[in-house]
Amino acid sequence: MSLPHAILTALLEKPSSGLELTRRFDRSIGYFWSATHQQIYRELGKLEAEGLIRALPSEQPARGQKKSYEVLPAGRAELARWTATAQDPKPHRDALLLRLRAAAVVGTAGLGAELERHLDLHERQLAEYLEIERRDFPPGRNRPEDRLRHLVLRAGIDLETFWIQWLRHALEEFSELPGDGPR
Amino acid sequence: MSLPHAILTALLEKPSSGLELTRRFDRSIGYFWSATHQQIYRELGKLEAEGLIRALPSEQPARGQKKSYEVLPAGRAELARWTATAQDPKPHRDALLLRLRAAAVVGTAGLGAELERHLDLHERQLAEYLEIERRDFPPGRNRPEDRLRHLVLRAGIDLETFWIQWLRHALEEFSELPGDGPR
DNA sequence: TCTTACATGTAAGTAGTTACATGATTGA
DNA sequence: TCAATCATGTAACTACTTACATGTAAGA
Numbered sequence: 001m002s003l004p005h006a007i008l009t010a011l012l013e014k015p016s017s018g019l020e021l022t023r024r025f026d027r028s029i030g031y032f033w034s035a036t037h038q039q040i041y042r043e044l045g046k047l048e049a050e051g052l053i054r055a056l057p058s059e060q061p062a063r064g065q066k067k068s069y070e071v072l073p074a075g076r077a078e079l080a081r082w083t084a085t086a087q088d089p090k091p092h093r094d095a096l097l098l099r100l101r102a103a104a105v106v107g108t109a110g111l112g113a114e115l116e117r118h119l120d121l122h123e124r125q126l127a128e129y130l131e132i133e134r135r136d137f138p139p140g141r142n143r144p145e146d147r148l149r150h151l152v153l154r155a156g157i158d159l160e161t162f163w164i165q166w167l168r169h170a171l172e173e174f175s176e177l178p179g180d181g182p183r
Numbered sequence: 184m185s186l187p188h189a190i191l192t193a194l195l196e197k198p199s200s201g202l203e204l205t206r207r208f209d210r211s212i213g214y215f216w217s218a219t220h221q222q223i224y225r226e227l228g229k230l231e232a233e234g235l236i237r238a239l240p241s242e243q244p245a246r247g248q249k250k251s252y253e254v255l256p257a258g259r260a261e262l263a264r265w266t267a268t269a270q271d272p273k274p275h276r277d278a279l280l281l282r283l284r285a286a287a288v289v290g291t292a293g294l295g296a297e298l299e300r301h302l303d304l305h306e307r308q309l310a311e312y313l314e315i316e317r318r319d320f321p322p323g324r325n326r327p328e329d330r331l332r333h334l335v336l337r338a339g340i341d342l343e344t345f346w347i348q349w350l351r352h353a354l355e356e357f358s359e360l361p362g363d364g365p366r
Numbered sequence: 367t368c369t370t371a372c373a374t375g376t377a378a379g380t381a382g383t384t385a386c387a388t389g390a391t392t393g394a
Numbered sequence: 395t396c397a398a399t400c401a402t403g404t405a406a407c408t409a410c411t412t413a414c415a416t417g418t419a420a421g422a
Binding site for chain 1: 400401402403404
C-alpha cells in the first residue's frame with residue numbers, strides 16, 4: 001500500500017494535477033516508485049473520497065479541464081503514521097537473473113545481446129541520475145531535507161553502478177563460456 | 184509473466200511437487216523470484232493444462248497426496264523462447280526509499296529504528312548467501328552451468344552488500360540530523 | 367486419540383498493466 | 395478544419411496477497 005503514500009508525498013512537496021504527477025513519477029519519484037497515469041487518477045479519486053486530499057478550488061471539475069490537488073491535515077497525518085510504521089522489505093523479483101538461471105538449463109542463446117542492451121540502459125540511467133545530482137545537489141548547500149533527498153538519489157546512483165559492474169562481469173563470463181547449446 | 188518460467192526452470196533442474204517447489208522458492212530461487220504456495224499450485228495447474236508440464240505417473244492424484252511434475256518438450260521450448268526474448272527491466276519499487284523521501288516532508292520520527300532493523304535483515308541475508316556460496320561454489324569447480332548460477336548468486340551477494348553500505352551511510356546522516364519534527 | 371507436519375487446494379480482495387474513450391486547447 | 399498536445403478518465407485483465415479449507419501420515 002505505497003502508491004497513495006507516494007502521491008501524498010509528491011503533493012506535499014508541491015500541489016499538482018494528475019498529469020503533472022504522472023510526469024513527476026516518470027522523473028524523480030520514478031527512481032524508486034513508478035506509476036502510470038491510470039493508477040494515479042484512480043488513486044487521486046480514492047484519496048479525495050477518504051478526505052486525505054482535496055481539489056484546489058477555482059478549478060472547474062470538467063473532463064479535459066485541469067484539476068489540481070492539495071493534501072489535507074488528515075492526509076499529512078496518515079503519511080506521518082505510515083512513514084514511522086515498521087515494514088519488512090519486499091523480496092526482489094528480477095527477470096534478468098531468472099533468465100540467467102534458466103539459461104544454465106536451456107542454453108544461453110540470445111542472452112549475451114540482452115546483457116549488452118541492459119548494460120546500455122543502466123548506463124543511460126546512471127548518467128541521468130548524475131546529471132540530476134549535479135543540478136540539484138551542488139556541493140555546499142546543506143539543508144536537512146536536501147540531505148535526505150540526496151541520500152535517496154545516492155541509492156539510485158549506487159544501484160545503477162552496481163548493475164553496470166555486475167553486467168560487465170557477466171559479459172566477461174559469457175565470453176569465456178562455450179557455445180549456445182543446452183547444457 | 185515470469186512465474187511460469189521460474190517454475191519451468193526449477194522443474195527442469197529437478198522434478199518436484201508443489202510443496203517442494205514452495206520450499207525451493209523460499210531458498211535459492213527466492214533470492215531473485217519469490218512465490219507463495221498458492222501462486223505455485225495455481226500456476227502448476229495452468230502449465231499442466233497448457234501441456235508444458237505433466238504429473239509424474241505412479242502418483243495418485245488425490246487431495247493430501249503428493250503430486251510431482253516434470254517438464255515436457257513443449258515446456259522446455261517455451262522456456263528457451265522466453266529466455267532469448269528481449270525484455271526491458273521493470274522499474275524498481277522500494278518502499279524504504281519512498282519513506283525516506285516522505286520523511287523529508289513529514290519528519291523522521293521512527294525511521295532511524297527502521298533503518299537499523301533493515302540493516303540487520305540485510306546482514307542476515309548476506310550471511311546466508313555467503314554460506315550458500317561457500318557450500319555450493321568452492322574454488323576449483325568450473326562447470327559452465329555452475330559459473331552461470333554462481334553469477335546469479337553473486338548478484339544477490341553484491342546487492343545485499345550495497346544495501347548494507349547504503350544503510351550504514353544513511354544512519355550516519357541521520358545521527359547528524361536535527362530532531363524529528365516536520366521540516 | 368490428539369497433535370504436528372505434510373500436502374494440496376479455493377476464495378476473496380488488492381495492486382498493477384494494457385487498451386481504449388472523451389473532451390479542451392493551440393497552432394499550422 | 396485538421397492535427398497535435400494537453401488532460402482526465404473507464405474497462406478489462408493479469409498478478410499477487412491474505413485468509414481459509416481439506417485431507418493424509420506419523421508419532422506421542
